[in-house]
Amino acid sequence: MSVRLEADERDQSLRELVENGWTLNDVQDTINKTFKFDDFNSAFGFMTRVALLAEKLKHHPEWTNIYNKVDVKLTTHDLKALSKSDVQMALFMDHIYVTIGD
Amino acid sequence: MSVRLEADERDQSLRELVENGWTLNDVQDTINKTFKFDDFNSAFGFMTRVALLAEKLKHHPEWTNIYNKVDVKLTTHDLKALSKSDVQMALFMDHIYVTIGD
Numbered sequence A, B: 001m002s003v004r005l006e007a008d009e010r011d012q013s014l015r016e017l018v019e020n021g022w023t024l025n026d027v028q029d030t031i032n033k034t035f036k037f038d039d040f041n042s043a044f045g046f047m048t049r050v051a052l053l054a055e056k057l058k059h060h061p062e063w064t065n066i067y068n069k070v071d072v073k074l075t076t077h078d079l080k081a082l083s084k085s086d087v088q089m090a091l092f093m094d095h096i097y098v099t100i101g102d
Helices: A007-019 A040-057 A084-100 B007-019 B040-057 B084-100
Strands: A023-025 A030-036 A062-066 A069-074 B023-025 B030-036 B062-066 B069-074
Touching: A007 A023, A007 A084, A030 A084, A040 A062, A040 A069, A040 A084, A040 B040, A069 A084, B007 B023, B007 B084, B030 B084, B040 B062, B040 B069, B040 B084, B069 B084
Parallel strands: none
Antiparallel strands: A023 A030, A030 A069, A062 A069, A062 B062, B023 B030, B030 B069, B062 B069
């Protein structure tokens, strides 16, 4: 079940995420980021860790992988807006990127 | 090391792949296919099996995953053309799709 972000929480979360390299598309209400790794192995390792959380949350990213790069788009289709799950996924990606990324 | 496809081999391989749902983009010399699954779990399972072969062959797809769909593009950048590895990857994807896909 998708949970809306309250206005204050949204503002604060987005401020932090944008500081950390996420881009807000406020037409589609998506957040987007490109993660770059040493090689495909690290990029796919990152995707695998994210996939496990995505299954747990029942909330899945839209993402493209080309060799060492992963382009991620997050949004919540049933709300047509960003939700708490998008923020949770984004924070998790940033967190594990520190351990896997270059 | 990328290995070029001889003309006859290329014609035959492409004929078979196109019959199996691959699209040839002859401007970029890529082959493309969308694989559709029951859910994200199956789609990412497919990607994981393909990733292991990609690492073994040192030949990686360009791919986008949105929930239960995986869009794949194959080409060989150092040849700027399709190679034996592209055909091998495409055949492997079609093979395992039979066991995972819907």
